[in-house]
Amino acid sequence: MKIGKALKEIRLNLGLSQAKMCEGIIQRPFYALVESEKSGIGAESLIMILIKHEVDIDYFFNLVKDAYVTPEDRADQLLQNKMEYAVNSKNINAINFYEKEISTVATDEILKLRARVTAAYFANQLDELNNDLITKIYKKFDKEEWTRCTSLLRLLANTMPLWEYNRLTSLMKHLLHTIERRKVTSELMMERYIRILENYLVSCYDRKKYKDKNQKVFIDKVFEYLIKNTASFHFMIYRLHAYYMKALFEDDRITAKNIIKSLEKYGYGKAIVSWPKVEL
Structure with a gap:
């Protein structure tokens, strides 16, 4: 309206x-x-x-x-929503379908990059992405303003598995320093930052970086920030995800199992379908 x-x-x-x-x-x-x-x-x-x-x-x-919004932007947003739904439900066929549609009809270059990397990730084909595409993604984050740009925050969230670890961690240190220094008053922006940080934790877990004492120091800072800033009811699912990831990092399978069981018991099974799975 x-x-x-x-x-x-x-x-x-x-x-x-x-x-x-x-x-x-x-x-x-x-x-x-x-x-x-x-x-x-x-x-x-x-x-x-x-x-x-x-x-x-x-x-x-x-x-x-x-x-x-323009008709073109509205069409891009619709495709983005469909892709996000496919990702959240881990529907590989739908992910591939919408990636092709986005690459053909979308006008947003960043949306195209996100879709391409997402499809490659779910197909276990990240190694097959060409260097030109990776370089293009890296260059998007050369400017200081990326921490305030919604589209670039989304790009970073979708492309984390693609990033070389030290380069990714350097970006995350910059982001955490920036948002700690800046008073984030928008709940919407805070949610975006929280999601980025939690994606980073998943990336660290996938790469087994918590076992590295040098990396653990910064990872603990991320946990500390998340726990401190997810006390409101609106952010409760992110708070539980942070505790779940911490349990996984510490190999506390009992706590991880209890978190999952409680959420499934109270009807949140669909909300956690994309969380890392381990043998509990």
């Missing part, structure tokens, strides 16, 4: 009149034009209204974003 319609929906949910919704910010007649989509609204006024009524900005963004 567009901004005006979203504002109206929020206002009605809050039980406010138009005058109360915009009081002290803009005039009611002008606000009425905004709601009816006969006029736009300045960014500063919009933010002031949202803050005044304690409306989560990420929530508002998600309400309106689909109304303002």
Whole structure:
């Protein structure tokens, strides 16, 4: 929905009149034009209204974003969603199908890179990817700004198995240092960072790096950050995943088994299908 319609929906949910919704910010007649989509609204006024009524900005963004994307971007997003569903369910045939479709019709270069590496990973064909593609991925992370770029964070998450370990760890140290120094106020961005860090733990586990004392120091810092920043209910599944990974690293199979059994018992089996599996 567009901004005006979203504002109206929020206002009605809050039980406010138009005058109360915009009081002290803009005039009611002008606000009425905004709601009816006969006029736009300045960014500063919009933010002031949202803050005044304690409306989560990420929530508002998600309400309106689909109304303002291009048809090409919308088509890319749909393909991305289908690929993510195939990956989460580990449907190899669907992964290969959507990788081919993305490579043919998608306009987003980063989405194409992600899909290519994902398909190769699930087919155990990472070694067959050409050096030009790998170099192209590496170059995307030459700039400092990558830690704020959503598409590059997704690219890193999807291509971790491809990275040489020391190079990957250098990136992760930079990321952890950056987000510890920067106050992350967006819950959505925090979730993205948490997912990246947890993907890194899985990559370390797959490569058996926890047994290396030199690598263990940084891995423990990642665990510490995750446990500290996943206390809210919204992040509970990530917190449990961190504890599960820690149990795997420490070869504590009883704890790992209990975590899995508890989640399956309470209906979270589908949410953990992509977690590393071990003989419990």
